[in-house]
Amino acid sequence: MKFNQNDTDALLNLLSWRRDVRHFQTTPIADDQIDLLLNAIELAPSVGNSRPWRFVRVGNDDLRKSVYQNFKSSNASAADVYSDEELENYNNLKLAGLKEAPLHLAVFTELNPELGKGLGRQTMPETLIYSTVIAIHNLWLAARTMNIGVGWVSILNPNELNSILDVPDDWQFTGYLCLGYPKFDAKEPELHQTSWQKNVKTNWIER
Ligand SMILES: Cc1cc2nc3c(=O)[nH]c(=O)nc-3n(C[C@H](O)[C@H](O)[C@H](O)COP(=O)(O)O)c2cc1C
Structure with missing residues (x-):
């Protein structure tokens, strides 16, 4: 398979329109679409091919x-580190669409997976969690398409x-994902629009 400039442009366009979404319509996601998301997870790389991600629907x-x-x-405790105007701004942020999102996925990383037989993770066991995060990102981009x-x-x-989800202790909670059709599209991250955090450009660090 040889890709070309059109593919690069399409991917960059997709990346620039991927957003973290907190405002969902309640319309359910059809099963065939959910299967495609599962396909995207399947295609993720993982340390030693350990495939340590565990998705709980x-x-x-x-x-x-x-x-x-x-x-x-947790959000009320998190607010404790802010005060005055910052606290007011924090409390005005919508930081989850848990009530509206039709599909919820709790994502864990199995810390002692049989698969992979330990390859690649002896010195950096955290690479298991990195692997799960990449699988989440695969899903995130596929969902956006x-x-x-x-x-x-x-x-x-x-x-x-x-304990809420009754999963083994050696499954490390990695992230909770809300999925659904967004109420609106956005080119800018919501936290930037709300003036919480403006975009800062990433530069290479030269050595
Ligand atoms: C590991 C991780 C955890 C996050 N946790 C939250 C969260 O709890 N609540 C929230 O509103 N956004 C959360 N976000 C989304 C970020 O706020 C968001 O990615 C960032 O503001 C940039 O916006 P964008 O994803 O739309 O580009 C999280 C993102 C990542 C990668």
Whole structure:
């Protein structure tokens, strides 16, 4: 397979329109679309081909409520580090679309996976988590090509997530993803639009 400039342009266009989404329509995502997302995860690289990602599809209403409560209390604690105008700005941010998003995926990393037989991760076991993060990014980009938005929620207590979802202790909580059709498209990250954090250019560091 030889790619060309059109492919580069298409990918850069996709990357520039990928957003972290917190405003969702409640329209469900069809099963065939969800299968395509699973395909995208399948194609991710992983250290030693260990494939340590574990995706839990959270559909049960009571479990979703527990996750939402967990987010609410974690977010209230997170706000404690701010004061005055910054605190007011923080409290005005919408930092999750947990209530509206039709599809919820809790993502864990198995810390002792059989696959891969330890290859590549002896000195840097954290590469297992990196592998899971790349799988999430695969899903994020594939979703965007289907006009499905992804919102990553990290304002959660990781250990409590293991017990809420009844998964093994050696599955490290890595991220909670809300998926659905966005209420609007945006070229700029929401945190930049809300003046929380303006874009800062990335430069190479030369040595
Ligand atoms: C590891 C990770 C965790 C994140 N956690 C949250 C979160 O808890 N709540 C939230 O609103 N956004 C979260 N985000 C989204 C970022 O705020 C967002 O990526 C950033 O502001 C840039 O915006 P963009 O993704 O639209 O380009 C997270 C993103 C990453 C990569």
